[in-house]
Amino acid sequence: MTRVLDVRDLRVSFPTSAGRRFHPVDGVSFTLDRGETLALVGESGCGKSLTSLALVRLVPAPGRVDAGSTIRLGDTDVLALEGEALRRIRGKRIGMIFQDPMTSLNPVFTVGDQIAEGVRAHARMSRADARERARALLQEVGIPDPAGRLDAYPHQLSGGMRQRVMIAIALAAEPEILVADEPTTALDVTVQAQILEVLDELRRRRGMAVLLITHDLGIVAGRADRVAVMYAGQIVEEAPTLELFEHPSHPYTQGLFASVPRITGPVTRLTPIGGTVPPPTAWPSGCRFRPRCPQAFEKSERPPELLPVGPAHRMRCWLAERSG
Amino acid sequence: MAAGFRAARRTPGGRAGLAFLFFLVLLALFGPLLLPDPFHQFDLLEASNTAPGPDHPFGTDQLSRDVLSRVVSGARISLAVAALAVALSVTLGAGIGLVAGYWGGPVDATLMRLVDGALAIPRLFLLLLVLSVPERVPLFALILLIGATGWFTTGRVVRAETLRLREETFVRAAEALGASRRRIIFRHLLVNTAGPLLVAATLGVGDVILLEAGLSYLGLGVQPPTPSWGGMIMDARPVLEAAPWVGIFPGLAITLTVLATNLVGDALREALDPRGA
Numbered sequence: 027m028t029r030v031l032d033v034r035d036l037r038v039s040f041p042t043s044a045g046r047r048f049h050p051v052d053g054v055s056f057t058l059d060r061g062e063t064l065a066l067v068g069e070s071g072c073g074k075s076l077t078s079l080a081l082v083r084l085v086p087a088p089g090r091v092d093a094g095s096t097i098r099l100g101d102t103d104v105l106a107l108e109g110e111a112l113r114r115i116r117g118k119r120i121g122m123i124f125q126d127p128m129t130s131l132n133p134v135f136t137v138g139d140q141i142a143e144g145v146r147a148h149a150r151m152s153r154a155d156a157r158e159r160a161r162a163l164l165q166e167v168g169i170p171d172p173a174g175r176l177d178a179y180p181h182q183l184s185g186g187m188r189q190r191v192m193i194a195i196a197l198a199a200e201p202e203i204l205v206a207d208e209p210t211t212a213l214d215v216t217v218q219a220q221i222l223e224v225l226d227e228l229r230r231r232r233g234m235a236v237l238l239i240t241h242d243l244g245i246v247a248g249r250a251d252r253v254a255v256m257y258a259g260q261i262v263e264e265a266p267t268l269e270l271f272e273h274p275s276h277p278y279t280q281g282l283f284a285s286v287p288r289i290t291g292p293v294t295r296l297t298p299i300g301g302t303v304p305p306p307t308a309w310p311s312g313c314r315f316r317p318r319c320p321q322a323f324e325k326s327e328r329p330p331e332l333l334p335v336g337p338a339h340r341m342r343c344w345l346a347e348r349s350g
Numbered sequence: 351m352a353a354g355f356r357a358a359r360r361t362p363g364g365r366a367g368l369a370f371l372f373f374l375v376l377l378a379l380f381g382p383l384l385l386p387d388p389f390h391q392f393d394l395l396e397a398s399n400t401a402p403g404p405d406h407p408f409g410t411d412q413l414s415r416d417v418l419s420r421v422v423s424g425a426r427i428s429l430a431v432a433a434l435a436v437a438l439s440v441t442l443g444a445g446i447g448l449v450a451g452y453w454g455g456p457v458d459a460t461l462m463r464l465v466d467g468a469l470a471i472p473r474l475f476l477l478l479l480v481l482s483v484p485e486r487v488p489l490f491a492l493i494l495l496i497g498a499t500g501w502f503t504t505g506r507v508v509r510a511e512t513l514r515l516r517e518e519t520f521v522r523a524a525e526a527l528g529a530s531r532r533r534i535i536f537r538h539l540l541v542n543t544a545g546p547l548l549v550a551a552t553l554g555v556g557d558v559i560l561l562e563a564g565l566s567y568l569g570l571g572v573q574p575p576t577p578s579w580g581g582m583i584m585d586a587r588p589v590l591e592a593a594p595w596v597g598i599f600p601g602l603a604i605t606l607t608v609l610a611t612n613l614v615g616d617a618l619r620e621a622l623d624p625r626g627a
Contacts, residue, residue, distance in 0.1 A: 084525055144528075147529055
């Protein structure tokens with residue numbers, strides 16, 4: 027397995043008006059191998075989108091990636107890049123898809139224009155060649171009549187079609203890694219499945235690595251090789267997908283599973299997790315899930331490390347010591 | 351541009367304004383070729399201040415020049431001044447607005463405080479002050495001055511649009527996919543401000559025509575013998591009772607032209623800029 031991305035101890039901070047800094051992303055580490063799909067799962071505000079933006083250094087000002095963080099893209103130290111070198115990894119090595127296909131396309135240009143723009147941002151190519159390439163990409167993401175759709179404007183396409191166009195744009199420069207930030211949240215359920223199918227097929231055909239960011243465990247099930255669950259700026263549990271679904275160990279992960287309905291098994295009341303995610307300015311000391319955790323105990327007052335619960339299965343909870 | 355025409359045609363007012371402006375532009379381009387040249391028309395045999403009649407549909411002025419010819423030639427000057435001055439102020443406004451909105455921070459603050467300051471002085475007085483200093487102001491300097499004092503509100507509108515567009519996902523997406531700063535600014539930001547810019551430009555034409563007429567009326571704008579509508583009204587002042595047509599026709603031309611540009615501008619605003627910037 028070729029390692030394409032290695033993120034270590036990523037911390038993103040923003041200043042407060044009081045002159046202190048808070049950390050919406052606080053020590054996130056993960057790796058991504060060629061051809062692999064890693065799902066990053068968590069509620070809104072847990073820092074998952076910010077993590078993805080940090081990968082291409084697009085953390086909005088006044089935020090910044092703190093010293094001590096590492097992002098290695100193959101042999102490239104992303105955090106050491108500046109200017110033109112930085113621009114050349116964006117799109118070329120890491121492609122990105124955003125949540126809302128309604129707003130992620132420029133309304134005043136045709137989709138053909140926008141895909142060709144992505145192609146020409148990273149490769150010297152004539153307009154005619156770029157257009158042909160755009161057509162091929164539209165075909166690859168499963169748009170019917172790709173040649174005819176090149177001259178369509180975004181508003182003439184449905185949400186699912188727009189998201190396919192967005193994927194085509196992200197693929198334009200043939201990146202090694204595709205980051206999909208909630209790619210199906212704004213879409214109908216049937217269209218969701220289609221889009222996920224497109225992503226999966228592209229991953230297989232091109233050997234791309236996919237970082238799938240979502241709050242929806244249902245999406246993760248058939249698509250991801252591994253899952254990392256995020257809570258309050260940290261990864262609280264990570265495991266191969268099957269293992270996580272069979273043995274969710276962190277109380278937070280268990281809470282997530284208890285709050286979604288199951289198709290099999292007896293019909294029971296859904297159990298929501300009490301309370302809300304605390305804001306990044308006021309994260310509790312010790313275990314950050316402690317105030318909402320039904321299984322919190324004395325040791326939870328000390329911040330837990332990621333502890334092993336099984337092969338390739340770790341969680342940020344002191345309970346791991348008891349079971350292991 | 352083409353989309354703009356289509357948008358303006360959607361309301362009756364827009365259609366009427368557009369038709370009149372089209373007619374006016376044709377008249378300004380080709381009218382002088384068909385009519386007697388007012389520059390070479392000091393015909394001493396011709397009576398001065400003749401009333402409108404078959405020979406002179408708009409009558410003649412005190413120098414026995416054909417008023418119709420002068421109004422048509424005046425259209426050429428007024429439209430040329432308006433078009434060039436507006437082109438200059440739209441370019442300045444778009445450029446400065448984009449810079450302020452895109453870079454933000456101290457650059458934005460400095461530029462916008464300058465605009466605030468400039469807007470505190472009425473444009474006409476600012477121009478009067480500058481224009482009254484030299485003996486004679488050449489036409490191109492007049493255009494430059496009018497253009498350079500007309501971009502303030504456009505700059506503000508473009509800045510506001512840029513600030514809004516910067517946060518749009520498609521701009522974020524373009525950045526994430528490696529678009530250069532130049533591409534972001536010109537392709538994603540500028541092109542998306544085309545609507546408000548077109549509105550500002552159209553309404554600006556009406557403003558500039560009025561402004562130029564006012565300056566020429568005060569003798570500080572277009573200099574005689576070059577015909578301009580404002581200048582013609584000034585010429586008509588002493589004979590207004592004896593020969594009202596000398597002043598009425600250029601006045602009518604100003605009114606109709608400004609009305610037409612405002613009709614088109616409003617139609618465009620309705621179609622392109624629903625928030626009414």
